[in-house]
Amino acid sequence: MNTAPAEDPRWLDDEEQRTWRAYLHASVLLEDHLDRQLQRDAGMPHIYYGLLVQLGESPRRRLRMTELARNAKITRSRLSHAIARLEKNGWVRREDCPSDKRGQFAVLTDEGMEVLRRTAPGHVAAVRQAVFDRLSPEQQKSLGEIMQIVAEGLQPEEAGADLPWLR
Amino acid sequence: MNTAPAEDPRWLDDEEQRTWRAYLHASVLLEDHLDRQLQRDAGMPHIYYGLLVQLGESPRRRLRMTELARNAKITRSRLSHAIARLEKNGWVRREDCPSDKRGQFAVLTDEGMEVLRRTAPGHVAAVRQAVFDRLSPEQQKSLGEIMQIVAEGLQPEEAGADLPWLR
């Protein structure tokens, strides 16, 4: 259950250092960049935009709160606050789940859909300009594989999610 | 001065989508993971820890506010608040710059150095476990190169920084 041996740690060597710092720098610069871009053009932070996208892609433009939180990799608490804010903007509304009275759907409104339609092109352009336009096809492929691996390592073991007896 | 053409955008194709989402997922999971790890073990968020590290590596354990902000890729405003908090913890103190009365140094205290010494091993271990232990040497190399490129693209043109007539 412990994370660290805490004795005689294997420090990062020079190349690992450089790699790690490059990652840290790039990731904060990128996140800041996209946050600003979306705050300016869509009036919301990057992660909120991601929530609208998720909803827009879902059948009937709706998702249960817990599932949306899981997809977006955020806590339910954070989602509650976020949806409250988006609701104030009129971009999302809540609906009760008929089959489970505890449940809530977050539903993308027409207005929300419109915001998405209007701002998506600028956002894709920003992502292309910051990332894809600068990387070769091989680098893009690598990046995908690498990030996939890292993400899997940090997921609370979704493997066997439908095989509960294995957990 | 405009970012986006906004007409007929080149959407991401399926593979680009997968790559981008893998990146997004991994980066938020990783940042959350390290934030929690450091909050738990060192009592501060990841970025604050990074500030202490920077200071620790600098001559006389001190850096001008502006330079520290630039290194850490954050705004001076954010840094002011952050240093205020770290000062309350006794891990950093401010010192006036003798040669420029506007200037301030952030200085790592002995106490701050001690926190660093105590918590660094656990943090390196967490980084290894989440990233380096899962990637082949080639993947590590790729990651470094890719992130270097992305970071450069987002920097406010530090190239030619001492050649002001080129800007």
Added chain:
DNA sequence: ACCCATTACTTGAACTATCAAGCTTCAAGC
């Protein structure tokens, strides 16, 4: 000697995130 644009840093307000409760509903076991 005096302007004045620039640089260095800070501040306060509004917003967003996190954490630890909390409330309600569900469903499994008795």
Added chain:
DNA sequence: GCTTGAAGCTTGATAGTTCAAGTAATGGGT
């Protein structure tokens, strides 16, 4: 049909971030 543990979601307090505006010192020019 109760009880009880867990699931689904929310809430409020505390902490961190952002943005716009502020003060103060500097360094050129005139």
